[in-house]
Amino acid sequence: MNQLRVLIATTTWWPSAARLAVAFHGHGALVSAICPHGHPMRVLRSLRAVHAYSALAPLDTLARAIRQETPDLIVPTDDRVVAHLHALHASATAHDPDSIALRALIERSLGAPAGFSLSGTRDRLLQAVQADGVRVPAGRSIAGVDDLRAWFAARPGRCVIKTEGSWGGSGVSVVHTLADAEAAFLAMSQPLTLRRAVRILLFDGDPFPFVQCLRRERRTVTVQAFIEGRQANIMAACRDGHLLDTLSVDVLRAQNGIGAATVVRMVDCPEMEAAAAIVARRVGASGLFGLDFMIETATGLYYLIEMNPRATQLGHLARRGRDLAAALVAALGGTPRIVATPTDEDQVVALFPQALRFEADWLERNRTRIDVPIDQPQLTAELLRRPWTKRSPLARIEGWLRDNDANGKVLSQRRAETLLAKLASQPMDRSDRIGRRPASPI
Numbered sequence: 001m002n003q004l005r006v007l008i009a010t011t012t013w014w015p016s017a018a019r020l021a022v023a024f025h026g027h028g029a030l031v032s033a034i035c036p037h038g039h040p041m042r043v044l045r046s047l048r049a050v051h052a053y054s055a056l057a058p059l060d061t062l063a064r065a066i067r068q069e070t071p072d073l074i075v076p077t078d079d080r081v082v083a084h085l086h087a088l089h090a091s092a093t094a095h096d097p098d099s100i101a102l103r104a105l106i107e108r109s110l111g112a113p114a115g116f117s118l119s120g121t122r123d124r125l126l127q128a129v130q131a132d133g134v135r136v137p138a139g140r141s142i143a144g145v146d147d148l149r150a151w152f153a154a155r156p157g158r159c160v161i162k163t164e165g166s167w168g169g170s171g172v173s174v175v176h177t178l179a180d181a182e183a184a185f186l187a188m189s190q191p192l193t194l195r196r197a198v199r200i201l202l203f204d205g206d207p208f209p210f211v212q213c214l215r216r217e218r219r220t221v222t223v224q225a226f227i228e229g230r231q232a233n234i235m236a237a238c239r240d241g242h243l244l245d246t247l248s249v250d251v252l253r254a255q256n257g258i259g260a261a262t263v264v265r266m267v268d269c270p271e272m273e274a275a276a277a278i279v280a281r282r283v284g285a286s287g288l289f290g291l292d293f294m295i296e297t298a299t300g301l302y303y304l305i306e307m308n309p310r311a312t313q314l315g316h317l318a319r320r321g322r323d324l325a326a327a328l329v330a331a332l333g334g335t336p337r338i339v340a341t342p343t344d345e346d347q348v349v350a351l352f353p354q355a356l357r358f359e360a361d362w363l364e365r366n367r368t369r370i371d372v373p374i375d376q377p378q379l380t381a382e383l384l385r386r387p388w389t390k391r392s393p394l395a396r397i398e399g400w401l402r403d404n405d406a407n408g409k410v411l412s413q414r415r416a417e418t419l420l421a422k423l424a425s426q427p428m429d430r431s432d433r434i435g436r437r438p439a440s441p442i
Helices: 016-026 058-069 079-091 097-110 113-119 122-131 145-154 178-189 194-204 208-214 270-283 324-331 354-366 377-384 393-401 413-425
Strands: 005-009 030-035 050-052 073-076 139-142 159-163 172-175 221-225 229-239 242-254 261-267 287-296 302-308 347-350
Touching: 005 016, 005 058, 016 030, 016 324, 016 377, 030 058, 050 058, 058 079, 058 097, 073 079, 073 097, 073 287, 079 097, 079 113, 097 113, 097 287, 113 122, 113 270, 122 139, 122 270, 122 302, 139 145, 145 178, 145 221, 159 178, 172 178, 178 221, 194 208, 194 393, 229 261, 229 270, 229 324, 242 270, 242 324, 242 354, 261 354, 270 287, 270 302, 287 324, 347 354, 354 413, 377 413
Parallel strands: 005 030, 005 073, 030 050
Antiparallel strands: 139 221, 159 172, 159 221, 229 242, 229 287, 242 261, 261 347, 287 302
16 A cells, blocks of 8 residues: 555644644654644644645635645544534535545545534534443533523532543533523523624634634534532544554643643543443444543542543643554554553543643642653644634633633743653652542443
8 A cells, every 4th residue: 555644634823733644644644634724734844745734724724735635545633524524425416437536535534424423513423322321411402591490490500511623621511590590591691792703713723613603503502410529631633433552541731621631640440441332333433533521539430421532732742552543543554663662550641731831830849751752853842832822812811811721821931841841750659549449431
C-alpha cells in the first residue's frame, strides 16, 4: 500500500489537533490539515498541506480539501467537523465514482451512517447503550419548561443542564432548583444572541458562532441527574464497530472544575473499555471517539455521561504499547513505528499547554510531568504563546478585566520557561495518588 494519507480537520484552535498531526506523522502517515487561520498546526513543517476552513462555506472548503488531498482517513477533532462530514455524506447521493468514494471515505473515518444520528445526540445515544447494559444517569431531552417541571417533580435536587453540540465544559450548567433550571434552559435553548456572536467575532476572531447566529440555529437541551464523584475519560480507536485500542485516564484536574481535563492519570480500566466496546458496536464506529464518565464517590460505580464522536485531547498520548494513532495506521495498512513509552503503573500527565494555563501553581507544588512536545520546538513555542483567539487588542483588554477567562491564565514567556525547566529537573510527586477503585460492573 502507498503511504497512508491522513487529513486532520478542525474548526477550533485547540492544540489537540496539532498533537494528533504530529502523532500520525510519527507513524509514517502523510498528514495534511484543514483549520482556521492562526491554528497551531500551521507552524508544523511536517504537514503536506494546510487548507483554510471557511465559516461561510464550510462544506465547500472541506470538500475541496478532501478532493485535493485524497486522504485515506479524516480525523475530526470537534463536533462541528463531524456535523459537516455527516452533511457531506448525506449530500453525496449520486452514483458517480466521486460520490461513492466520498461516502466510503467518510464511513471509513466515522463509521456506519446508520449510527450518525445516535453518535451526534447525547440523550438518544445514552438511552441506546443503556439498553445494552451501560450504566448512565437518568436523563431526558427538554422541549420546554413543562418538561423541566415534570423532571423536578420526580427528581428534586441537583441536576445538570446541557446543550447538544457543546464541548469542553461549555454549554453545561449544574443547577440546584427548578428556578435555576428554567433560567438555564431558556438561556441555552435560544439561538446565540447577535450581541454575543459579534463579541466572539470581534474579540476572539472566531466567525463560526456568528454564522450560527445568522442562521438562527436553536439548540437542543437535555437534563441529566447529577452524579457526585470524579471524572474519568477513555478514547478509543476502532474500525467497523470493533475496538482496535483504547487509552483510559482518571481526571485529577479539570478546567474550572467541570470542563476539559488538564491533569490526568493514565490507568487500565476494564469498566470503561467494556463500555467503549458496547458504544462502538452500537453506532458502528470507525476512527476515533471519546467517552466521558463520572465515578460515583459513594459506590465507585462508573456512569457514562457523554460521547464525543471524534478525537479528543488524549489522542497523542501513549502508554505501555497503547497508541491510538498507531492502531489506526496499522488497521488501514500502514506500518507504524515502535515507540518506547513509560511503563509507570499509574502515570500522571499534565496536558500541554492547558495545564500551564489553568494549573501552574498546582503543577509547581506537585512537580507533575507535563507532556511538552520537545521534538517539535516550533509547536512548543507556538503553544506557549497567547491563544490565537486572545491575541487581538480587544481580547487582551477583555482578558485583563475578567477573572475567569475560559482559556485560563496566560503565563509570561519567562514564567512558563522557568516552570517547565523546574518540572523537568524534579521527580514526579506521587502524593496525589488516588486510591484503588473498587471493581464495578458496567
